[in-house]
Structures are given as C-alpha cells and as structure tokens.
Amino acid sequence: MRRGVLMVLAAVAAIGVFAGGLGWLLTDARPPAGAPRAQRLYYAYCAECHGADGRGSWRASLFLLRPRDLTDPRVAAQSDRYLFDILKHGGATIGRPGMPAFGAQLSDEDIQLLVGYVRTLASGRSAAQRQAQRSADLRGRTGSARHRGRRRRVAS
Numbered sequence: 001m002r003r004g005v006l007m008v009l010a011a012v013a014a015i016g017v018f019a020g021g022l023g024w025l026l027t028d029a030r031p032p033a034g035a036p037r038a039q040r041l042y043y044a045y046c047a048e049c050h051g052a053d054g055r056g057s058w059r060a061s062l063f064l065l066r067p068r069d070l071t072d073p074r075v076a077a078q079s080d081r082y083l084f085d086i087l088k089h090g091g092a093t094i095g096r097p098g099m100p101a102f103g104a105q106l107s108d109e110d111i112q113l114l115v116g117y118v119r120t121l122a123s124g125r126s127a128a129q130r131q132a133q134r135s136a137d138l139r140g141r142t143g144s145a146r147h148r149g150r151r152r153r154v155a156s
C-alpha cells in the first residue's frame with residue numbers, strides 16, 4: 001500500500017520534471033531590445049530550430065531535427081524565390097520535410113523580411129570569418145620584424 005503511494009508520487013514527480021524540462025527546452029531565446037521586425041520574427045518563428053545565429057540549435061538536435069546551417073554561403077546563394085517558397089510552403093514539396101511551412105502564420109511581407117534576414121545571417125558569418133582571418137594575419141605579422149616595420153609605417 002505505502003509502496004503504491006510512493007510509486008504514484010515518484011511518477012508524478014517524474015512527469016513534472018519532464019514537463020518542466022521540456023518547457024525549459026522550448027523557451028525561446030529573446031531578441032535584443034529594439035530589434036528590427038525581421039529579427040523579432042526570426043527569433044519568434046525560426047530560432048527554436050535554427051538557433052539565434054542560424055547555425056542550428058542544440059534543442060533541435062535533441063528532437064532529431066537537422067536544420068540547415070543558415071549561415072552556409074550556399075543558403076545565401078539561393079534565389080529570393082527559393083527562400084521565399086521554402087518559408088511559405090515548407091520543405092516537404094521539394095524533399096526537405098524538416099522545414100515547416102509558414103504560409104498560414106506569416107504574411108508575404110513578413111516572409112520577405114525573413115528572406116532578407118536569412119541573408120544577413122550568412123553575411124554575418126563571412127564578416128566573422130574575415131575578422132578571424134584578419135586577426136590571424138595580424139598575429140602572423142607581429143611575429144616578423146619586416147611586418148612590424150610595415151605596421152609602424154601604416155600607423156604614422
């Protein structure tokens with residue numbers, strides 16, 4: 001009898017932990033204050049799977065989804081039409097079933113804004129890569145006297 005009660009309590013506690021954990025997992029990241037509409041839309045509808053930076057969220061992988069890395073230059077190389085269609089109609093019709101359709105929730109104008117935002121994610125990465133390359137170059141340069149001389153000339 002007592003054991004039965006304990007088991008029920010344990011089950012209730014386990015469900016609570018599971019539900020709480022799920023709620024925590026699904027809580028959306030918040031956009032920065034004063035973010036433009038495109039960014040707010042992205043955080044509200046996309047970040048959950050694609051991650052705030054577009055590289056995919058670990059939460060999505062937890063649910064065995066493999067969202068594309070939206071910062072991949074191949075995504076930015078896609079036409080507006082392609083990006084618009086995959087957002088509006090989802091990926092299923094073109095053999096990408098993981099990507100849901102947003103045509104029912106978002107207006108065409110909002111989808112257009114998101115297409116623009118997706119492009120900025122890719123350029124954000126190349127900007128970051130350029131920056132990384134630049135600081136790597138700088139580190140390389142400061143090692144050599146010749147380049148140190150050149151840096152001084154540039155500075156004066």
Ligand code: HEC
Nearest residue numbers: 045046049065066067068075091096097098099100102114
């Ligand atoms: C439920 C999770 C989920 C949500 C929410 C989601 N996506 Fe996706 N998305 C995916 C998955 C998974 C794929 C990859 C589909 C495949 O390749 O089968 C994908 C693919 C894409 C692609 C295509 C990339 C390519 O290489 O062709 C774009 C663009 C995209 N998503 C943008 C968005 C945007 C913008 C939003 C918000 C409006 C969004 N996604 C919301 C899961 C999601």
